[in-house]
Amino acid sequence: MAGEQAHVTLLDVAKQAEVSLATASRVLNGTSQVRADLRERVLAAAAALAYTPNAHAQALAGASSQAIGVICHDVSDPYFAAIARGVMRTAAEHGQLVMLASTFRDAAREIDYVAMLRAQRARAILLIGSGFEDRNWENAMAAELDPYLRSGGRVAVISRHRSLKVDAVLPENREGAAELARSLLALGHRDFAVLSGPHALTTVSDRLAGFRDGLAEAGVSVADDHVIEAAFTRDGGHAAATELMRRGLRPTCVFAVTDVMAIGALTAFRDAGISVPDQLSLAGFDDIPIVGDLTPPLTTVALPLNEMGERVMNLALREPRGRRSRVERVPGRVVMRSSTAAPR
Amino acid sequence: MAGEQAHVTLLDVAKQAEVSLATASRVLNGTSQVRADLRERVLAAAAALAYTPNAHAQALAGASSQAIGVICHDVSDPYFAAIARGVMRTAAEHGQLVMLASTFRDAAREIDYVAMLRAQRARAILLIGSGFEDRNWENAMAAELDPYLRSGGRVAVISRHRSLKVDAVLPENREGAAELARSLLALGHRDFAVLSGPHALTTVSDRLAGFRDGLAEAGVSVADDHVIEAAFTRDGGHAAATELMRRGLRPTCVFAVTDVMAIGALTAFRDAGISVPDQLSLAGFDDIPIVGDLTPPLTTVALPLNEMGERVMNLALREPRGRRSRVERVPGRVVMRSSTAAPR
DNA sequence: CTGAAAGCGCTTACAG
DNA sequence: CTGAAAGCGCTTACAG
Structure with missing residues (x-):
């Protein structure tokens, strides 16, 4: 049968x-x-x-498709999930159906999905999440996107400025991280560590640079061995925090470059008997929905995730006005919660 | 241009x-x-x-598509995200690309997505999450799926037994909830409340029934006003817990039918100054990844979410062996963590 | 308003 | 191994 x-x-x-x-x-x-x-x-x-x-x-035969493709690193990451939500809300208002794809940070797979969406003649392709700082990838991606754009396709992205000349919503990672650094300094901290993701991701390098900028204004710096690189996930955060403790480092304040990594770190500290914020302050970035449900709730830099999703979708839906790509900057806002306190 | x-x-x-x-x-x-x-x-x-x-x-022209469509209620819900992860892992091993869609529990939109995937001649369609106990929906869905199946399409589902005659992976919601009830009784609890989702979802009614079954074995029951129905989300859990307190009810143990609802409830209790588990025990269902990062970590019924995703995908990939639909049952396993304790 | 026919861009027997 | 041609299932000018 x-x-x-x-x-x-x-x-x-x-x-x-x-x-x-x-x-x-x-x-x-x-x-x-x-x-x-x-x-x-x-x-x-x-x-x-x-x-x-x-x-x-x-x-x-010429009828146009009503499908919109959204490609992100990992839909199970709350950061992307929140943005996707905004995209879908807006798409629904315009009677469009959206299909999501996860690349799991595999550059080749990302190209595959773009090719597939392009082949399906999707009305628009949205790329969510920072690109790779990798010449080969940039070229391959441009090779897919340029013909798609030339044949009438729409492309819009969230946070990948380096190479792609397309409409973009850009969170101000650098400025947000600098502002966070200032708030942490104001609390009295001078001794920091950073739990970081792969530097090849523009989001990571921007946040790290911004954080350093902010500290530098007060003459404070972060020693290289106090910057620990790990996977850009909850488990990566857990591993980085564990490594921090293994090295015997005891900063008064730890900045995890994303909330997701901060969540893993928080658990690692808890399980090691280190109390946050009494013995150690911890801050993240993004303000994903779950952080308010943690104990303690996380200090972070809030990005309007849903709204960012709505904005990329609108960018892709709106007729382009000229040959120039449009860029919308989205500022982050520091939100102090109880995971940070003055150092003892 | x-x-x-x-x-x-x-x-x-x-x-x-x-x-x-x-x-x-x-x-x-x-x-x-x-x-x-x-x-x-x-x-x-x-x-x-x-x-x-x-x-x-x-x-x-006859070439076959390598796209697999996965439809769930809400990809930003960690339960679905975890399952989707398993699906994508398996799909990747078979060189298939997967596209995800969220219905936000809108029955009509679910039909739209199936129609779209059907029109695109996707190789397989996976439906994740319980169906609606609604004759009209069942008929409309069957009307889409039957012709798709007849023309060679593959369909497999997770947890929606009532009407669809397709391959399925069925979590044992009823038995798992009964087992949880027994464990909670063993802790000494006799006075329970349930934070529930919409009864029209089979998952909800099965878990509720199972929980009651388990309690009944010990002659314990849950009064109707101790079963509070709310949205099937984190906010729904928060609202239900708030309503519980508003009614002045003080059970010694609360069962939220999903971990996601339990997370909202945990925060509501914390903000109201009710300590879990000292003053109140709280248990969920699913064992989504985040629950171990909460304070206190949540007691729950663990479902092998990634594996369930792998299994539906395999079901859809494997050649059907006869005209009978295949059913794979997945037992839940009670995991006691520190959100539950003996009543004071 | 309705129908015959061309054409969209491929793939794949079928000949050579 | 290579090419001419039919056919996949629609939509849409173009006539009537």
């Missing part, structure tokens, strides 16, 4: 309704007036046969 | 390479031997023109 059976086609419907192919197509698309009785017959035939148009044939 | 430009087609490549359409197609697909020099010319032309095959034309 595994054999492929023939699909019900428009021709089947037309025959059963005893009308021409063209007429059947017209009533099903509502594109033009059709006599009421013919119309009825077509509708009845379509229902009786459980007809579904073949989207490929439709697309090939 | 917004005008649609013509796409680069296979014909363009063939012309530039000075070969026939057929030859160009063959080298690009690697389906058969082509003389080395022709091969080179085609490859060079394709690269020079940044050619991407039109997936619609390919699909229409």
Whole structure:
């Protein structure tokens, strides 16, 4: 029974309704007036046969697709999930359906998905999350995107400024991290460590640089061995915090470059018997929804995640006004919660 | 500049390479031997023109799609995210790309996505999350799925037994909840409340029934006003817990039908100054990754979420062996953590 | 308003 | 191994 059976086609419907192919197509698309009785017959035939148009044939024949593709690193990461939510809300308002893809930070797979979406002639492609600082990747991506754009496709991104010349929503990672540094300094901290992700991610290098900028204003710096690089995930944060303790380092304040990493770190500290914020202050970045439910709630730099999703979607939906790409900057806002306190 | 430009087609490549359409197609697909020099010319032309095959034309001409569609209620819910992760892992091993869709529990939109995937002739459609106990929805869904299946499509689901006759991975919600009830009774609790989601979701009604079953074995029951229904989300859990307190109810133990709802409840209790587990025990269901990072870590019924994702994907990938649908049951395992303790 | 027909961009027997 | 041609299932000018 595994054999492929023939699909019900428009021709089947037309025959059963005893009308021409063209007429059947017209009533099903509502594109033009059709006599009421013919119309009825077509509708009845379509229902009786459980007809579904073949989207490929439709697309090939010129009808436009209503699918929007969103590519991110990992949908199970709350940061992306929150942005995706905003994208979908806006897409729904415009009657568009959105399909999500996760690359798991595999550059090659990211290209595969773009190629697939491009091949499917998706109405728009949204790239969420920082790109790779890698010449090969940049070239390969541009090679996919340029022809797509030239043939009428829309592309918009969140945070990947380096190479792509497309519409973008850019969180001010550098400024936000600098502002956080200032707030932490104001609390009295002078001795910091940073739990960092891979430096090849622009988001990571921007936040790290900004944090250093902010500290530098007060003449404070972070020693190289106090910057610990790990995976850009909850487990990476846990590992980095563990490594910090293994090295016997005892800063008064730790900055994790994302909330997700901070969550792992918080648990590592808790399990090691280090009390936050009594013995150690901890701050993250992003303000993903869950951080308010942690104990203690996390100090962080809040980004309007849902809104950022709405904005990229709108960027891709709106007709481009010129040949220049549009850029919308989104500032971060420092939110002090109880995971940070004055050093003892 | 917004005008649609013509796409680069296979014909363009063939012309530039000075070969026939057929030859160009063959080298690009690697389906058969082509003389080395022709091969080179085609490859060079394709690269020079940044050619991407039109997936619609390919699909229409008979090539099979490598896309798998996964439809769930909300990808930003960690429960679905964890399952999706398992699905994608397995899909990647088989060289398949997966596209995710969120319905936000809108039954009509779910049908829309199935129709879209069906129209795109996706290789398989996976439905994750319990269905609606609603005759109209069941009929509409069956009307989409039956023709898809008949024409060779694969469908597999996680937890929606009632109406669909397709391959399924079924978590043992009822038994798991009963087992949790027994563990909680063993701790000494007799006075319970339940924070519940909409009863129309089979997952909810199964867990509620199972919990009652388990309690009933010890002659314990939950009064109707101790079962509070709210949205199936973190905020729903928060609202339900708040309502519980507003009613002045003080059970010794609260069961939230999902961990996500339990997270909201935990924060509501914390903010109200009620200490968990000292003054109140709290348990959830699912064992989503974050629960170990909460303070206190949550007692729950663990479901192997990643594995469940792998199993649905495998079900959809494997050739069906007969006309009967395959069902794989997945037991839950009670995990006692520090959010529950003996009543004072 | 309705129908015959061309065309969308591929793939794949079928000949050579 | 290579090419001419049919066909996949639609949509949409173009006639009538």
